[in-house]
Amino acid sequence: MKCPYCGNENTKVIDSRPTEEGAIRRRRQCESCAKRFTTYEKIEMMPIIVIKKDDNREPYDREKIVAGIVRSCHKRPVSLAQINQMVDEIETQIFNSGEKEIPTTKIGMIVMDKLKKLDEVAYVRFASVYREFKDVNTFLEEINKILK
The missing domain is CATH 2.40.50 (OB fold (Dihydrolipoamide Acetyltransferase, E2P))
Known part of the structure; x- marks a missing residue:
């Protein structure tokens, strides 16, 4: 210096x-x-662009991940501290990937993996929206995967 x-x-x-x-x-x-x-x-974070399902691109926004997880954990025994810790882990995984652009599908898979370990009901809720479950049978298939 x-x-x-x-x-x-x-x-x-x-x-x-x-x-x-x-x-x-x-x-x-x-x-x-x-x-x-x-x-x-101060550590300069590399800006990450998220590729949406419709191929639109937008800047990464932590709050969108937090909001999705909070919705799936509604009325579940999951604290805000646990959610923030999970989002920190997700962000670490995303930023350590070294990719400048990351598809929402990859982010969604990381979130589901973390939710499955934290709370299975929250996981099924998140998966139902993320994977766009069409009917009750799709729910049952996902629940059967967890039960096995």
């Missing part, structure tokens, strides 16, 4: 701590002029 006072490129980190905004605050000291200054580092 270049010193803002003398321009020397040799500085040392004296103190480092996270901020409430998710950045890292670093207190630095120049090895040449001995003046101190503060820098902030």
Whole structure:
């Protein structure tokens, strides 16, 4: 890091701590002029585009995943903390895939996989909307898969 006072490129980190905004605050000291200054580092997330079923593209929106999971967990013994943790895990999986564009089908499969482990009723609810169940037999087939 270049010193803002003398321009020397040799500085040392004296103190480092996270901020409430998710950045890292670093207190630095120049090895040449001995003046101190503060820098902030923030991880730059790669923007992800979601490819919808109709081939439209839109920016990734965490709140859409949260809303879908909350609807499927309505009146189920699933806390908001559990939902947020699940969405964090889903986002980690999406961002770690390295893909700049991801289809909603892939996101839906990840969500269903996580919901199946958390609450089977919420899983069937989510799957019924996501897979567009047409009749009761489709529900029964999905329930039978869980029971096996």
